Amino acid sequence: TKVMEVFEGIPLPVALFSKENLHFASKFQFQDTDILLVSYPKSGTHWVQQILSLMLNKEDLQNQNNIPTFTRAPLLENFSFQKEWIKIPEPRLLTTHLPANFFSNKLKNSKVRVVFLVRNPKDVLVSSYHFHNFSKFLPDFNSFDDFFHHFIEGKVCYGSWFNHTKSSLGVWHELNSFLITYEDLSQLSRTWAIFLGQKLEPDDMENILHYSSFSSMSQNDCLNYSSSIDLFDHSKGKFFRRGVTGNWKEHFSPEQNDKFNNIYQEELGDLNFKFDWSLN
Ligand code: A3P
Numbered sequence: 001t002k003v004m005e006v007f008e009g010i011p012l013p014v015a016l017f018s019k020e021n022l023h024f025a026s027k028f029q030f031q032d033t034d035i036l037l038v039s040y041p042k043s044g045t046h047w048v049q050q051i052l053s054l055m056l057n058k059e060d061l062q063n064q065n066n067i068p069t070f071t072r073a074p075l076l077e078n079f080s081f082q083k084e085w086i087k088i089p090e091p092r093l094l095t096t097h098l099p100a101n102f103f104s105n106k107l108k109n110s111k112v113r114v115v116f117l118v119r120n121p122k123d124v125l126v127s128s129y130h131f132h133n134f135s136k137f138l139p140d141f142n143s144f145d146d147f148f149h150h151f152i153e154g155k156v157c158y159g160s161w162f163n164h165t166k167s168s169l170g171v172w173h174e175l176n177s178f179l180i181t182y183e184d185l186s187q188l189s190r191t192w193a194i195f196l197g198q199k200l201e202p203d204d205m206e207n208i209l210h211y212s213s214f215s216s217m218s219q220n221d222c223l224n225y226s227s228s229i230d231l232f233d234h235s236k237g238k239f240f241r242r243g244v245t246g247n248w249k250e251h252f253s254p255e256q257n258d259k260f261n262n263i264y265q266e267e268l269g270d271l272n273f274k275f276d277w278s279l280n
Contacts, residue, residue, distance in 0.1 A: 002014055003015075003137070003138065003139045004138075004139060004157065005017075007019065007022050008022060009159065010098070010099075010158060010159040011154075011155060011156065011157060011158070011159055012157065012158065013135075013137040013138055013157060015136075015137040016078065016137055017077065017078070021077045021078060022077055022098075024076075024077070025076045025077040025096065025098060025102065026102060028076055028103075030103075030106060030107065030110055030112045031090070031092065031112075032110055032111040032112060033090045033091040033092070033111075034091060034092045034094055034112045034113070035052065035056075035091050035092070035093050035094065035112070035113045035114075035115065035196070036076075036094045036095075036096065036103070036107070036112055036113070036114045036115070037049060037052065037073065037093070037094070037095045037096070037114075037115045037117060038096055038097075038098075038100055038103075038114060038115070038116050038117070038168060039095075039097060039116070039117035039118070040097060040118070040119075040124060040158060040161050040164045040165065041097050041124075041128065041131070041157060041158050042119070042124050042127035042128045042131055043117050043118060043119035043124055043182055044117060044119055044182040044185060045095060045097070045117065046217070046223065046239075047182075047185060047212060047217070048115065048117050048180070048185070049073040049093070049095060050211065050212045050217060050223070051185075051192070051208060051212045052073065052093055052115070052192075052196070053073060053093060054207070054208040054211055054212060055192065055193055055196055055198050055200065055208060056091065056093060056196065056198065058198065058200060058204045058208075061204060061207040061208070061211070073093040073094065073095050074088075074094065074095065075095050075096065075097065076094050076095065076096040076098070077096060077097070077098055091113075097158050098158075099159075099163060099164045099167035099168070100114075100116070100167045100168045100170070100171050100172070101167045101170070101171070104167075104171040104174070104175070107171075107175050107176075108171075108174055108175060110176075111176055112175075112176060113176050113177070113178070113195065113196070114172070114175045114176065114177040114178070115177070115178050115180065115192075115195075116168045116172050116177055116178070116179045116180070117180055117181070117182065118165060118168065118179070118180075118181050118182070118275065119181060119182035119183070119277070120181075120182070120183060120245065120246075120248070120275075120277035120278075120279070121161050121162075121165070121260075121264065122248035122252065122260060122279065123182070123245060123246065123247055123248050123277075124161060125147075125148065125151045125161075125248065125260075126247050126248045126251045127241065127242075127247075128147075128151065128156060128157070129141065129144055129147040129148075129151075129251075130237050130241055131237075131241075132147065132156065132157070133233075133236050133237065134232055134233060134236050134237035134238070134239070135231060135232055135233075136230065136231055136232060136233055137231060138157055144251055145253075145256070148252075148256050148260075152259070152260065152263050162263070162264075162267040162268065165268065166267070166268065166271070169271055169273055178192065178195050180192075181275060181276055181277060182245070182277075183245050183275075183276050183277045184276050186209070193205075214240060214243035217240060218238070218239075218240030218243070223240075224238070224239055224240055225239045245277065246278075260279075261279060264279065
């Protein structure tokens with residue numbers, strides 16, 4: 001049976017996405033107050049959704065019985081969330097894994113705040129490998145090497161990391177945007193608050209750091225997908241897997257590493273953009 005189908009050049013699992021999903025996303029009417037998070041999957045999306053939700057709902061933080069979650073940051077291209085739109089209070093927090101060029105023309109003439117999230121692609125690859133095996137809606141791979149080759153050729157869920165990242169880097173400076181990396185996430189909370197127009201007291205900051213920490217999020221049953229038995233095979237992994245940087249070093253062989261570095265150089269070498277992660 002077919003697990004993935006290519007929509008406008010992007011492979012997506014047929015169990016979760018249809019042509020109508022992408023149609024809905026491409027026709028989406030943004031409002032100037034919207035905040036759009038753009039990321040390639042496995043870059044730390046849920047982490048950022050949680051931080052942004054906490055910042056926007058800081059009054060909930062005082063009520064310890066009602067710990068806010070990112071449930072109000074739906075994935076734009078996922079049809080099943082469409083009926084949720086009406087319920088979302090402003091500013092709406094939206095997420096997409098589609099590449100930025102899907103939306104950039106619309107966003108250029110708007111005040112929509114766009115958060116671009118990027119992560120060391122070697123760690124994304126490893127995280128994505130485990131996620132493909134953990135998910136019931138994505139194909140399994142025989143070996144890490146098998147997945148490695150699919151990833152560098154862009155034949156995985158949401159396609160090429162390189163194209164996705166080039167798309168973001170190509171437009172982010174033309175938009176009302178903020179570019180962050182997974183590697184830098186914990187440092188940036190205060191700067192983000194300013195971007196979001198939120199005034200946060202030191203107590204709020206402490207709460208936000210606490211409720212967005214890996215240990216808190218992975219134990220939060222509203223966040224960790226432990227009850228999603230239709231979507232995930234919990235004998236094969238965890239949604240909150242490791243939450244560290246540099247885990248690729250435990251997976252990549254020297255040959256795979258050389259190969260990845262060459263492709264990275266070919267694809268992004270000319271861009272003259274320095275990220276704060278290390279590929280060594
Ligand atoms: P690993 O598989 O490397 O552990 P996404 O949300 O885009 O699917 O990204 C998932 C990745 O972010 C996973 O990476 C996950 O463990 C990590 N992650 C999620 N929440 C995190 C947090 N609070 N702190 C650090 N890493 C986090």
